[in-house]
Amino acid sequence: MTAPLRGSDPIVVDVALGARSYDIVIGRGQLASLGARIAKLRPGAKVAIVSDKNVAARHLDAAVAAVKGNVLQVCTVVLPPGESTKSFEHLASLCDHLISQRIERNDLVIALGGGVIGDLTGFAAAIVRRGLDYVQVPTSLLAQVDSSVGGKTAIDSPQGKNLIGAFHQPVLVIADTALLDTLPEREFRAGYAEVAKYGLLGDAAFFAWLEANWKDVFAGGPAREHAIATSCRAKAAIVARDERETGDRMLLNLGHTFGHALEAAAGYSDRLLHGEAIAIGMALAFEFSARRGLLPKAEAERAIGHLAAVGLPTRIGQVEGGGPPLDELMDLIAQDKKVSRGKLTFILARGIGNAFVAPEVDAQDVRAFLAEMLKQAN
Numbered sequence: 001m002t003a004p005l006r007g008s009d010p011i012v013v014d015v016a017l018g019a020r021s022y023d024i025v026i027g028r029g030q031l032a033s034l035g036a037r038i039a040k041l042r043p044g045a046k047v048a049i050v051s052d053k054n055v056a057a058r059h060l061d062a063a064v065a066a067v068k069g070n071v072l073q074v075c076t077v078v079l080p081p082g083e084s085t086k087s088f089e090h091l092a093s094l095c096d097h098l099i100s101q102r103i104e105r106n107d108l109v110i111a112l113g114g115g116v117i118g119d120l121t122g123f124a125a126a127i128v129r130r131g132l133d134y135v136q137v138p139t140s141l142l143a144q145v146d147s148s149v150g151g152k153t154a155i156d157s158p159q160g161k162n163l164i165g166a167f168h169q170p171v172l173v174i175a176d177t178a179l180l181d182t183l184p185e186r187e188f189r190a191g192y193a194e195v196a197k198y199g200l201l202g203d204a205a206f207f208a209w210l211e212a213n214w215k216d217v218f219a220g221g222p223a224r225e226h227a228i229a230t231s232c233r234a235k236a237a238i239v240a241r242d243e244r245e246t247g248d249r250m251l252l253n254l255g256h257t258f259g260h261a262l263e264a265a266a267g268y269s270d271r272l273l274h275g276e277a278i279a280i281g282m283a284l285a286f287e288f289s290a291r292r293g294l295l296p297k298a299e300a301e302r303a304i305g306h307l308a309a310v311g312l313p314t315r316i317g318q319v320e321g322g323g324p325p326l327d328e329l330m331d332l333i334a335q336d337k338k339v340s341r342g343k344l345t346f347i348l349a350r351g352i353g354n355a356f357v358a359p360e361v362d363a364q365d366v367r368a369f370l371a372e373m374l375k376q377a378n
């Protein structure tokens with residue numbers, strides 16, 4: 001992640017949603033193209049750039065420089081970093097700010113940051129003046145391959161993550177892969193879990209490519225761009241088929257039912273980053289699938305082995321401070337995905353690249369499986 005790498009021609013992925021279609025522009029140095037791209041999209045617009053303190057220190061000046069001269073007016077909003085920013089309080093102050101800066105329907109809001117900034121800014125854009133257009137400029141690997149694409153916007157409620165929100169698609173996503181050079185390695189690795197997810201859920205060839213090339217993805221350069229573009233193409237195809245998550249989009253939740261519960265139990269803290277929780281969740285989903293005879297044990301071991309090889313946690317025992325008690329874990333699972341008459345909806349796998357939605361999983365089977373996993377962890 002340290003070698004100075006040259007800028008590249010971007011890879012452009014189309015999210016095909018009819019009149020609401022948009023491009024994801026992927027490549028090193030693409031932040032510099034932001035101004036020209038938005039001038040083309042909204043000539044003469046005012047823009048508000050929303051970021052957090054950490055990202056602003058690294059990238060806000062470059063973002064402002066990129067848009068200046070291409071827009072009528074630019075204002076900036078810098079929020080505190082961290083999941084607690086996805087609150088009503090910060091949503092209210094962001095909305096007030098956008099209104100007082102007179103950002104109108106033909107103007108643009110730009111989310112410059114990771115998933116927290118993207119989700120919060122997208123939701124503010126969805127509701128201010130009944131809907132403003134916005135651009136995602138994701139600055140974390142996780143946001144570049146997942147949260148910036150597909151129009152899910154939200155804040156958290158005391159009852160859980162992302163419970164208050166709206167589907168509101170951006171008009172453009174710019175994934176400048178050079179912005180990932182300054183990410184702490186742990187955060188990049190956590191984001192990689194979502195990259196591996198696309199291979200595991202629907203693309204065995206991509207998974208095999210990742211097994212062979214993951215070190216180059218971490219190092220930056222063309223392999224990183226290929227991995228991000230392949231992930232975005234996979235997500236764009238799923239979102240185009242099922243924007244509102246009534247079917248196929250649920251596949252993107254592979255590892256998330258177990259993962260969200262572990263993340264919640266760890267208090268959404270540095271004890272367990274989102275991507276790390278998803279890595280454990282995917283490992284559990286493959287192990288659980290193998291035990292149900294859906295795929296050979298060796299294939300589940302291969303899936304889990306790759307996550308472990310890149311340094312991601314794959315076992316509950318690897319959560320810093322230990323995993324939660326079984327009852328707490330089951331309660332959290334029930335909150336995340338509704339239990340209906342003792343049945344849970346899970347994403348399970350018939351093989352690497354072959355995940356499916358299993359709507360009728362017996363909660364007692366899940367409980368027995370987790371009891372065993374927790375016993376191994378202790």
Ligand code: GLY
Nearest residue numbers: 146150152249252
């Ligand atoms: N992150 C899952 C989705 O966008 O549906």
